[in-house]
Amino acid sequence: MAGKVLSLLPPLLLAAAGLAGLLLLCVPTRDVREPPALKYGIVLDAGSSHTSMFIYKWPADKENDTGIVGQHSSCDVHGGGISSYADNPSRAGRSLVECLDQALQQVPKERHRDTPLYLGATAGMRLLNMTSPEASANVLAAVTQTLTQYPFDFRGAHILSGQEEGVFGWVTANYLLENFIKTHGFHPCWPRGYSAQVLPRDVYASPCAAAQQPQAFNSSARVSLSGASDPALCRSLVAGLFNFSSCRFSRCSFNGIFQPPVAGKFIAFSAFFYTMDFLRTVMGLSVATVQQLEAAVVTVCNQTWSELQARAPGQRAHLPHYCAGAMFVQQLLSRGYGFHERAFGGVTFQKKAGDAAVGWALGYMLNLTNLIPAEPPALRKGTDFGAWVVLVLLSTILLLAATVLLLCRACAAKVSSAI
Template sequence: FLYGIVIDSGSSRSTVYLYMWPGEKENETGVVTEMMNCRVAGDGISEMKVDRQKDVQSWKAFQDCMDKVKNAIPAEKHKTTPLFLGATAGMRLLHEKDEERSNEILLDLRRFLSSFPFSFQNASIITGQEEGLYGWITVNYLMGNFIEKNLWNTYVRPEGEQTVGSMDLGGASTQIAFAVQDDLKGQDYMHVKLYGYPYNVYTHSFLCYGKNEAEKRILDIILQESSDPTYIMNPCFAEGFNTTYKASDIYDTACTKKPNNYDPDQEFFMVGVPDSDKCRSIVRSIFDFKNCSSSHCSFNGVEQPPVTGDYMAYAGFFYISRALLMNGTNDLDQFNSSVRKFCHTHWTVLRQEKTWIIPKYLKTYCYAAHYVFTLLADGYKFDKETWRNIKFEKEVKKTSVGWSLGYMLSMSNMIPSEVKQISPMKNSVFAGLIFLFSALTIVTVVLVFIILIRTCY
């Protein structure tokens, strides 16, 4: 077996993925599998270089995960195992806010990762567009949509040649990617050639529209609209729930505008006064659905072709749909009514019913469910018919769905742009061969019949 390591450094955490595949020369599609993953304890890397004590814990957590991965790979394979780190929206935001700190963090990570006995390739910030494209490659690679081997052990394009669209919801950004017809062009279209076949992929990433950053923007609106700054009623919180936020929890990001006389230590007491309609209205207010200079837009004036075909929604999309207990039901009206029911369930009941969700996340899921519905229905324009084509998934064939596998496949040239293929036989040639074979069969049967008659008489 051969191995590859990708560290997905997102806005809220880092995860180390170890992939393995048979070491054959002509690698069959779909055989790369996830051997293990290790979630690095603590915050995302964009929180480094602020608190020295926290940094010590972060490096120890990184070391623990890297040691686990190292022990899982045979020692003789260490040198040939590629190691990549890709940082996403959390570091994109930090790079905008404090380029020097973001560069220092990446430099420290490169030094740290170079100390391991692997073939360290790079630690870099990937663009939102790349993140979307790599997610799309992961989804379709795992589903075997690019290429497969036929009975004669030859690579062929699967029947129907359909790919699946990809939707990713992270902490600081969200991505959509899907294949479109070749004649569409623009900054959101990427042309890729995989296994000899060209694909035109529409891919767009919305920075500040990840689950955590969108929540900060919504909390900011609730604060601004509150008549009493010491007792804030939150329509997106469950009845029976209350919490205290520090101003820095909401405003220490490039996604929200700091108020005048900003004090990072100022505290805000929030109490749940559930109102599903009001919550949705606040969620909708962070989107601009009116501004559009082309025939089709998603939101904020971003051009997007109409959604067609099947889609896989993963990461935050999966966890939020699971919290609503959708159980694979892909019905728009049912999703909508589940959101309302969730938002009007008492906090004590939620705690009893949703034991697998820790309170830190559970408190956010009323807002988050409205957010997912708004993003998909009003943003990407999924309707009652097309919503049925969305599958909310966490993994495919025991491999986590995300951008990291597609990134490794692309960076290590494991998906060739060209591949030797035997062209399919033309219909006329195939029909001729069938006729010839049939004629030979009839002649053979007649000859055998004549020989048998002569033998008998």
Template sequence: MHPLSKGRRAKKYSCMWTCKLSLFISLCNVLFFSPQYGIVLDAGSSRTTVYVYEWPAEKENDTGVVSQIFKCSVKGPGISSYENNPGALAKPFGDCLNKVKERIPVHLHKNTSAYLGATAGMRLLRCSGNSLNSGPFEFRGAQIITGPEEGLYGWITANYLTGNFLEVSGLLPLWFQKETMGALDLGGASTQISFIPEDFQDNPNSTLQVKLYGYEYNVYTHSFQCYGRDEAEKRSLALLLQSRASSNVDNPCYPQNYETAFTMKYFCGSLCTQSLRPANYYPNQLVKFHGTGDPGLCQEMVSLLFNFTACRDRRECPFNGIHQPKVKGNFVVGLRTQHFFLSISFLLLISVVLIVTETYARSYCFSANFIYYLLVHGYKFDAETWPQIHFQKEVGNSSIAWSLGYMLSLTNMIPAESKLIQLPLKPSLFAGLLLFFTAMALLCLIFLVYLCIVSCNQKNISHVEQVFTPE
């Protein structure tokens, strides 16, 4: 046989075995090294958002390195608004879940866990759970996230996204650990503050301990119910109605000459305004509000939402009789909705050109005053600590929301991916097959090396023959 023919055959075998080895490696990657996915539904008071997170099978210090890869806002209001028509939830939820299916590989759907976390008085958990149970994902259940948990998860999210965990994870001693940031979350029904105080041992009952990436943190966190922006505005409307005792009420926080009308149920039907209901409370009665555009009176009205006398001059007690250590370090404020983004822009005198709805526009003055009053008179930020507050909607492509911290916490309980694969084989048989394929891969590698050596020798022989062939 001609030496060149032998060379071509060697190349053919080499290509065939290279393709087989590549296929085997690809199969191993699919079975053992493909990433994991998790879904969190943030069911808030005013809207529901679906987040999709991804992390590698290998964890870092028992905590998955999680990143947000997709976000979908469910159309319509929060799920509590569907109390009288639960079936109407199916379509908006389905639209988002169909988009989620496209972002997660089909073969991983059944091993993808989905969680629904409800905050601020959500009550339709069973309805939402049924929608998720009918999908291809593994629905792990719905739960109400407590105020302290929401604050803690928000703190975890803020520090994870700003790199305060991974930059020191397992590489530096604890005393050289990077300083963490505090977190402020401004929601529709509640607001949370979370940070590591100067000395948590002074008040151990007000801190929560969390372990992430090999380190333990003692975090002060508190959630102020009814101090979310939406519920705070409803309380202000109820207070105005009390002071006027009329169905025509002046509102100093609304723009001058602006007029609107609400039913009593809209702002007095909430649990936060139950104690402020007038004696002649008629849920369907309309109350007209006339805007006067008075900044001074607006600030005065906002101040009535805070109870400063309950602290009775106690140290480290800002309002409502709640203990809070002195704020320390940098803080990130998660502005999860366009409403808050516009309010902060207005407060900081940032020029923002956006098309906004009437609901947003009429509440600019109230929202800005309320947020400012909460931060300065409520949480006690002053001229020195105010520059340490950073207002952000996202870091990178990830939203600053409690849901990422929730997912990070849950990954501590999710085992390595190889343990999640449901195998139809006995462990001993699977181990034997794995050993067999590993041995075959090594033999293929040895054979490929042999083919390369033979091919090189054939080329050398062919070259020598050509040199000494007589003409």
């Protein structure tokens, strides 16, 4: 009897396995979206004083066909801006290598080929392009040669207009929130005791000095300029940058550009932030009101070179320019844009918003992601939890039954051999 039962177990188990297979085919399934992969983009912000690299990332499938972009990482290039290498363009390209090597490590290798890489040059290169288009082209060619040696999808190195830089900066800020010289032998905006050798072509390229350019001069000869620590003269030179005499509209800011009354909240970033941060943290001055800002600017412009070096010995490269920068910021905000005391309270000076740096680079990338097609989402088949539990239990029972059958057969074989 036991032998007959044992002989029936294999077909019964096979039938049960077949039934389990049929049940498995009949269990309803649904498409389950896999977590989206990430895409990456790289923007090199080639400013006048330095270059920064930003790596951005967003879901490959996007949302509403628009990339949700966040900052992945950043890298500051050592040395000055690429325009400072006008006399040695190849150095401009080499200066980028360290940060680009970092990008190779931080962007997954399988994403290198489809990661767009852009270089946008701003004020320094705009000025160089005005004074020496050939030198500007050579610098861009040198950085292009370096960038094309990397496995990323290089999309070009371009000089952004001031309007483009402003628009992309505006986009960035909203998204994240849901030098000039007068050639009279001294520089009124530089601190007394400081001097530098400069090229006349750089001097006369300044808006403040263009009208004083002689008809003929040796553009390669160097002239010596010394600081004068003269805030009043510095202010008059800066004020000359703004034209308030003509306006075709009901009201204008300056240079005939329409501007409604300032109201609401504003974010000032980049050079605005670094200038105000210097006044607050290094100089220890209060700049909460328009009057305090004006007094702070006069204070910093009255400083001598030795006094400034004593306050910030680690910022020697930028110290000569804080007076001019602060004077421009003060004049632009108070006279240019018309920020009165109450409106000035709505301006915040920020370096970051959230985890991303505020500047034009993210706005640029946001615009670019709309031109990058979304990848279709990855799908897999999934079952309901209850059905999955039943199938697991059935498989477990069949496995146990097969184990028992094997044990019974082994025992029966031993009994038969004993008899």
